[in-house]
Each structure stands twice: as structure tokens, then as C-alpha cells.
Amino acid sequence: MADKKVRTRYAPSPTGSMHVGNLRTALYEFLIARSHGGTFILRIEDTDRERYVEGAVDLIYRTLAAAKITHDEGPDVGGDFGPYVQSERKDMYLPYAQKLIDEGKAYRCFCTKERLEQLHEDSVGGGYDRHCRDIPKEESDKMAAQGVPFVIRQKMPLEGSTTFEDEVYGTITVENSELQDQILIKTDGYPTYNFANVIDDHTMGITHVVRGSEYLSSTPKYNLLYEAFGWEKPKYIHLPLIMGKDSDGNISKLSKRHGSTSFEDLTSEGYLPEAIINYIALLGWCPKDNQEIFTMDELIKAFSIDGISKSPAIFDYDKLEWMNGEYLHKMSAEQFLELAAPYIRQAIPDGPVELNKVAAILQQRVTRLTQIPETVAFLYEQPEYDKELFVNKKSKTNLENAPGILEMVIDSLSALPSWDYDSIHDCLINLAKEKELKNGTVMWPARIAVSGKTVTPGGAIEILDILGREESLSRMKKGLKKLRA
Ligand code: GLU
Numbered sequence: 001m002a003d004k005k006v007r008t009r010y011a012p013s014p015t016g017s018m019h020v021g022n023l024r025t026a027l028y029e030f031l032i033a034r035s036h037g038g039t040f041i042l043r044i045e046d047t048d049r050e051r052y053v054e055g056a057v058d059l060i061y062r063t064l065a066a067a068k069i070t071h072d073e074g075p076d077v078g079g080d081f082g083p084y085v086q087s088e089r090k091d092m093y094l095p096y097a098q099k100l101i102d103e104g105k106a107y108r109c110f111c112t113k114e115r116l117e118q119l120h121e122d123s124v125g126g127g128y129d130r131h132c133r134d135i136p137k138e139e140s141d142k143m144a145a146q147g148v149p150f151v152i153r154q155k156m157p158l159e160g161s162t163t164f165e166d167e168v169y170g171t172i173t174v175e176n177s178e179l180q181d182q183i184l185i186k187t188d189g190y191p192t193y194n195f196a197n198v199i200d201d202h203t204m205g206i207t208h209v210v211r212g213s214e215y216l217s218s219t220p221k222y223n224l225l226y227e228a229f230g231w232e233k234p235k236y237i238h239l240p241l242i243m244g245k246d247s248d249g250n251i252s253k254l255s256k257r258h259g260s261t262s263f264e265d266l267t268s269e270g271y272l273p274e275a276i277i278n279y280i281a282l283l284g285w286c287p288k289d290n291q292e293i294f295t296m297d298e299l300i301k302a303f304s305i306d307g308i309s310k311s312p313a314i315f316d317y318d319k320l321e322w323m324n325g326e327y328l329h330k331m332s333a334e335q336f337l338e339l340a341a342p343y344i345r346q347a348i349p350d351g352p353v354e355l356n357k358v359a360a361i362l363q364q365r366v367t368r369l370t371q372i373p374e375t376v377a378f379l380y381e382q383p384e385y386d387k388e389l390f391v392n393k394k395s396k397t398n399l400e401n402a403p404g405i406l407e408m409v410i411d412s413l414s415a416l417p418s419w420d421y422d423s424i425h426d427c428l429i430n431l432a433k434e435k436e437l438k439n440g441t442v443m444w445p446a447r448i449a450v451s452g453k454t455v456t457p458g459g460a461i462e463i464l465d466i467l468g469r470e471e472s473l474s475r476m477k478k479g480l481k482k483l484r485a
Pocket of ligand 1: 011012013045197210211
């Protein structure tokens with residue numbers, strides 16, 4: 001038999017921000033579909049109205065678009081298996097539950113809330129006692145017709161065990177006696193999540209279900225539903241938990257105290273979507289070689305389910321930062337300029353500034369875009385600084401020689417007919433040569449005077465070029481005054 005066409009789905013609930021764990025699920029579903037030439041579907045699971053957050057659906061679209069995880073079917077792009085929003089499918093489920101009742105695989109449960117609460121209080125974790133499981137069909141039909149409220153429960157086998165193969169965790173077996181007669185349809189006629197996801201996955205032709213390992217224990221119940229209907233089960237791929245490192249070195253489930261945990265918080269901290277996706281791809285999946293930097297196309301080529309590990313993945317912020325730096329350093333100058341410009345403008349809100357020159361001195365020095373404003377703030381306004389900064393052993397500068405050197409620099413640069421990188425460069429190098437000084441001995445006082453900082457993006461020449469003649473000379477004259485005071 002030919003393999004079925006691969007169809008995967010990402011089925012988020014619109015309950016708020018996009019946690020990196022959810023994004024990883026989406027990414028792996030997407031990669032499995034793409035690497036098999038299959039179809040990737042977006043389904044919005046919005047039936048839990050209590051957890052519904054306004055705007056969360058839009059955030060899902062925005063995040064997937066920014067992460068370049070593109071879906072082939074979904075609420076916004078359509079497809080033959082819609083509707084793709086669970087609340088719009090709400091009338092689809094009851095007939096399936098009714099079919100199970102007719103076949104004796106499910107039953108109406110008329111137990112009142114009070115009875116269930118009492119049961120809950122009395123039982124030692126025994127759960128529902130299957131009180132209504134054997135009500136004769138005629139009686140059940142009659143009560144339903146009389147309008148007695150009911151839920152529909154699945155009849156779980158009372159003996160034996162249920163086994164399934166998870167692609168990551170291997171063989172999982174549970175004793176059927178441990179499985180509750182779970183509710184499929186609530187008193188209001190709407191399905192529970194456990195029922196809806198099975199009906200949706202089957203009717204949408206889903207072949208691979210990827211979800212967090214917290215769903216492992218529910219999967220036998222889902223499989224018993226597939227069996228009750230006589231449907232082919234999907235392949236299951238459960239993903240390990242994402243952990244964070246605590247300050248004491250212990251690990252625990254990733255949470256806000258470890259750092260940002262959502263896509264939007266990470267991007268607002270200056271991480272690039274491509275770097276986040278690249279990093280997340282490796283959280284639980286290991287390529288066959290040691291490659292670490294992957295474009296989306298490379299991920300599609302390299303990804304395979306057997307590379308997914310079941311051991312918990314640790315979210316390492318330092319590693320993410322390193323990776324983000326790699327992306328920033330290796331992109332084209334034009335691309336970097338485009339990304340960096342708004343951050344440069346945060347620090348230099350007005351005035352003419354050659355953004356490309358500022359971007360050029362930053363590109364190899366920042367690992368996150370949000371480092372930019374602080375790094376370039378001195379270009380807009382020179383910070384107060386101490387004259388001790390002019391002292392530098394390596395450059396052989398001290399408070400005695402610095403004033404003289406700075407004065408020579410000011411004189412030579414003032415005489416320059418044109419103010420550009422090459423002219424400034426040649427002027428300062430020639431000055432050093434003429435005076436038999438090390439280049440550094442000339443550059444250091446100039447750099448301190450124009451920046452007021454010992455660590456700057458770019459050296460004296462770049463900064464002088466960016467600041468322009470007037471501002472550069474004015475800053476150097478102030479520096480000289482400071483030295484002579
Ligand atoms: N709506 C569920 C969630 O966001 C999806 C679980 C699943 O993948 O079936 O957790």
C-alpha cells in the first residue's frame with residue numbers, strides 16, 4: 001500500500017502569548033510536512049471560552065508569519081477540510097458521539113453535579129463510578145426525550161491494556177482499568193477537547209500528531225476512540241519538556257524566572273525570528289552531523305523524526321545569544337542596516353547621521369539588536385567622563401603626553417580639506433609617522449576625546465568620520481580643555 005500523503009496540523013488554543021514550546025510543536029509539525037512533501041494545517045482550538053484571550057488568534061498568525069512557518073490550510077487560507085476553527089465545527093461532533101451510543105460504545109450519563117461532587121469527596125481518586133453505564137437503552141432514550149440533562153461518556157474496556165507506539169517515547173502501555181469513562185459531549189451538547197481533537201484529526205486526515213509529552217497519558221484514550229470508530233490512528237510524536245537552568249544550577253520547567261519564554265518577548269529583546277527558530281529546532285532534535293546554523297530550507301532537508309530525543313531539552317539563553325550574533329554578523333550590510341536603523345534612531349532621534357556608517361561599526365559587535373541604542377548613545381550625546389580615561393598603558397598614553405598629542409591631532413585634522421574616512425585615516429597615520437609615535441598613541445586620545453568611552457564600536461577614525469568635522473573638533477577641544485584644567 002502506498003504511503004498516505006503526510007498531513008500535519010498545528011492546533012493552538014488562543015490563550016495568550018506564543019510559548020517557545022508551542023512554537024517548537026508548530027515548527028516540527030511544519031518540518032515533518034515539508035520534508036515529506038506533505039500538507040501543514042493550522043487549526044484554531046478555541047472551544048475553551050474561559051481561557052480565550054482577545055487578540056490571541058491574530059498573534060498566532062503574526063508569529064507563524066514572522067517565523068516563516070507557513071500553513072497550507074487554515075482559517076485564513078481555506079482548504080477542503082474546513083472549517084478550521086473549532087468553534088465553527090461545533091455541530092459536527094454530536095453525531096459521532098450518537099453513533100458510539102448506538103453501537104454501545106458510549107452512553108448517556110445523567111448523574112447530577114451534586115452526585116458527582118459527592119462521589120469526588122467520597123472516593124480516594126477512583127473517579128467516576130460508571131453509575132449510568134448500564135442503564136438500558138430504552139430508559140436512556142426516554143430520559144433524554146424527557147429533557148433530563150446528560151453528558152455522553154465513552155465506555156472504556158474494563159479489562160486488558162492499551163498499547164501504542166510513540167515515535168519518540170517508544171512503546172507505551174496502560175491498564176484499561178486505569179482509564180476513566182471520559183466525557184465526550186458536555187451537557188450543553190459541545191464536545192470536550194479530548195473528543196474534539198480526535199474527530200478533527202481524523203476528519204482532517206491528519207497522519208502525524210506532534211504535541212508536548214504532557215499529552216502522553218491521554219493518548220491511549222484517544223486511540224480507544226479511533227478503535228471504537230474503526231479509524232486508522234495517526235503516528236504520535238510527543239516532545240520532551242523544555243527546561244530552564246535555575247541560579248543554583250538545578251533545572252526546572254522553563255518559566256519566566258529563567259528569562260523570556262514567548263516568541264514575542266524574545267523578539268522584543270532583540271533576537272531575530274530566524275535565530276529563534278534555528279535555536280528552537282535544536283531543542284529536542286539533533287541533526288546527524290554537528291551543524292548548528294540552519295536556514296529553514298536546510299532544516300527541511302535535515303529534519304527527521306528519529307533525531308528527536310525524549311530527554312528534556314534545556315533552554316540555554318547564552319547559546320541563543322551566540323546564535324543570534326552569528327545571524328547578525330553574517331547577514332549582508334544592507335540587511336543589517338535595515339534591522340538596525342530603528343534601534344539607532346532610538347538613540348539618535350534627530351539630526352543627519354549616516355546610518356550606514358553607524359550600522360557598519362555595529363554589525364560585528366552586537367549579539368542582540370536591543371544592545372544598539374546604548375552602544376551608540378555617545379554619538380548623540382557625549383557622556384561625562386574622567387580625564388583618567390586618557391591614560392592607557394598599551395597605547396603609551398598618559399596625562400603628560402595626551403594634551404600635546406591631542407593638540408597635534410586637532411591641528412592636523414582642522415587643516416583637512418575634506419572630511420571623510422580615508423582623509424582622516426591618512427592624516428592620523430602620517431601624523432604618527434612624522435612624530436615617530438605608535439599609531440595607538442595618536443588614536444587613543446582622539447578616541448577618548450570624541451567618545452568619552454574606553455570601549456566603543458569602531459575606532460577613532462570611524463567615529464570622527466561619523467560625527468563630522470564640526471562635532472569632532474568641538475569634542476576634541478573640550479577634551480583638551482579637560483586635560484589642561
Ligand atoms: N489546543 C491544544 C493546545 O494548545 C493542542 C494540543 C494538541 O496538539 O492536540 O495545547
